[in-house]
Amino acid sequence: MALHDRWVQERKHEHYYKLAKKLEYRSRASFKLMQIDDRFSIFREGDSVVDLGASPGGWLQVAKGRVGDRGKVVGVDLRYIRPIEGVATIIGDITEDRTMKELLDTVGGKVDVVLSDMAPNIGGSYSTDHARSVDLCMHAVAVCDMVLKKEGRMVVKVFMGDMMDSLVKELEPRFRSVKIHSPPASRDASSEVYVISKGFLASRNVRPKEIKEEEKRPEFTVKGGTF
Ligand SMILES: C[S@@+](CC[C@H](N)C(=O)[O-])C[C@H]1O[C@@H](n2cnc3c(N)ncnc32)[C@H](O)[C@@H]1O
Helix, strand or coil: CCHHHHHHHHHHHHHHHHHHHHHCCCCCHHHHHHHHHHHHCCCCCCCEEEEECCCCCHHHHHHHHHHCCCCEEEEEECCCCCCCCCEEEEECCCCCHHHHHHHHHHHCCCEEEEEECCCCCCCCCHHHHHHHHHHHHHHHHHHHHHHEEEEEEEEEEEECCCCHHHHHHHHCCCEEEEEEEECCCCCCCCCEEEEEEEEECCCCCCCCCCCCHHHCCCEEEECCEEC
């Protein structure tokens, strides 16, 4: 990255960091979710929300704020999440059956929104990190199959790479629309993108819907632009 670009990146990083501190959000990631919601209208007042990979709780704060007092928010993470008023939390690994069961018990029905900001421990080769990230997304899809209401919405983070297609192929038959987006608060150099899926079809027998050739690719938006 050129020196000037790095400088711009650092300023942006610092900007969201300071803003998060000032507004008492637990993470800079909060701004990514706010920007996604502002653009794609994910939350409605009174919604119930599941947030996977929720620690330290920045997304939980945003979700709770946007669904309001009538809404219900449940966060899951491997790590402890400091309590947030009106938010239920579960410590556990969502890839394990017992965590999934605890989540189903806590939710006690269907939800309007499933979020996942889960990230694997970075450290392997990029392709390994990418594969792990896609695998976590597949678990988030499994959560949707179990708890998401018809017409529900899903936002999931993924590290870009050659397995993106397999993730999109899992999502397209399940939702009316699937879009890939990078919110302004994401670092320009970041390999992360968010897949925003709306209009859950909730068919038990998930069948590929008829997709016309020109509609096969998801719309790809980066930093507010579309291509
Ligand atoms: C980027 S952080 C999430 C930040 C959060 N959205 C916020 O705004 O505060 C990613 C989280 O995913 C969690 N995670 C990774 N794998 C997980 C798994 N299998 N089950 C549950 N949580 C997981 C990590 O522990 C980590 O806290």
